[in-house]
Amino acid sequence: MQRRTLMAASAAALALPALAQPQAKAPLTNAALAPNPAEFRKAMADFAQGRKPQAEGLHLDVPTLADNPAAVPVKVKVTLPITEQDWCEEIIVLADLNPAPLACRLQFTAAAGTAEAAVRVRLSQSQTVHALARMKSGKLLAASHAVTVAASGCGM
Amino acid sequence: MNQKPPRVWISNATPKKGEVLRVRAQIEHVMESGLRQDEAGKIRPRNIVTRFEAHLGTALLFAWEPGISISQNPYIEFTFLARESGELRLHWKDDAGQTASASKAIAVV
Numbered sequence: 423m424q425r426r427t428l429m430a431a432s433a434a435a436l437a438l439p440a441l442a443q444p445q446a447k448a449p450l451t452n453a454a455l456a457p458n459p460a461e462f463r464k465a466m467a468d469f470a471q472g473r474k475p476q477a478e479g480l481h482l483d484v485p486t487l488a489d490n491p492a493a494v495p496v497k498v499k500v501t502l503p504i505t506e507q508d509w510c511e512e513i514i515v516l517a518d519l520n521p522a523p524l525a526c527r528l529q530f531t532a533a534a535g536t537a538e539a540a541v542r543v544r545l546s547q548s549q550t551v552h553a554l555a556r557m558k559s560g561k562l563l564a565a566s567h568a569v570t571v572a573a574s575g576c577g578m
Numbered sequence: 579m580n581q582k583p584p585r586v587w588i589s590n591a592t593p594k595k596g597e598v599l600r601v602r603a604q605i606e607h608v609m610e611s612g613l614r615q616d617e618a619g620k621i622r623p624r625n626i627v628t629r630f631e632a633h634l635g636t637a638l639l640f641a642w643e644p645g646i647s648i649s650q651n652p653y654i655e656f657t658f659l660a661r662e663s664g665e666l667r668l669h670w671k672d673d674a675g676q677t678a679s680a681s682k683a684i685a686v687v
Contacts, residue, residue: 454613455613492649492650493649493650493653494649497655517647520647521613521646522611522645522646522647523647524645524647525644525645525647525648526642526643526644526645526647526648527642527643528640528641528642528656529640529641529642529643530639530640531637531638531639531640533634533637533638533639533658533661534639534640534656534657534658534659535658535659535661536598536656536657536658536659538656538657539640539642539654539655539656539657540653540654540655540656541642541644541648541649541652541653541654541655542648542649542652542653543647543648543649544647544648544649544650545647575649576611576613577614578613578614
């Protein structure tokens with residue numbers, strides 16, 4: 423009896439990965455979680471204010487495979503030197519396929535002396551997390567990282 | 579918003595001058611996105627933390643404006659340079675007008 427159940431269980435386990443392959447990217451069924459590309463572009467444009475971002479200087483740390491889509495840890499850090507003359511004013515974190523792409527704004531001051539923060543975001547589907555930083559001098563920094571989640575983090 | 583006080587952790591309450599201090603804070607908050615519906619089909623109104631501020635004495639160190647994409651029970655971690663002693667005051671405010679506060683004393687040696 424035990425051997426028969428073991429064989430049945432292993433056959434089921436072998437069959438599952440084959441079935442899972444075509445459903446790797448399950449579509450969102452809830453219309454309220456639909457991406458908002460217009461708002462994403464607007465959030466990027468409002469922050470950039472016409473300036474071109476540079477790829478060096480902003481470190482974005484986000485897991486490639488997030489085990490909890492309702493709490494994906496995002497760390498941002500400006501690696502350029504923070505001085506009395508030039509410090510980071512604001513960093514924004516964006517999730518390009520979320521219903522609300524602008525995840526948060528982080529505002530730093532000269533009194534802080536650093537520009538490093540970490541938050542947890544929820545992602546409706548696998549997408550790319552972007553971060554944009556603006557220095558007092560007007561320099562714009564950008565970083566992005568693709569994240570894969572197995573389910574929606576919105577609890578709906 | 580909170581029956582429990584905010585959970586705050588500071589890397590060093592007695593830092594040397596110029597040391598980088600790390601602060602982690604978390605409050606309990608439902609962070610209702612405004613996209614969910616209850617059983618009757620009525621939209622649960624949006625209620626999220628809209629602003630978080632960290633002051634050392636009167637000087638503003640860091641501010642955070644979360645949106646609906648921030649997780650429930652919002653977690654925030656930030657750093658700052660320890661230059662002077664003072665009271666680190668953290669303050670949260672949400673859509674419903676509720677607030678939460680926490681403070682820790684920093685003594686620069």
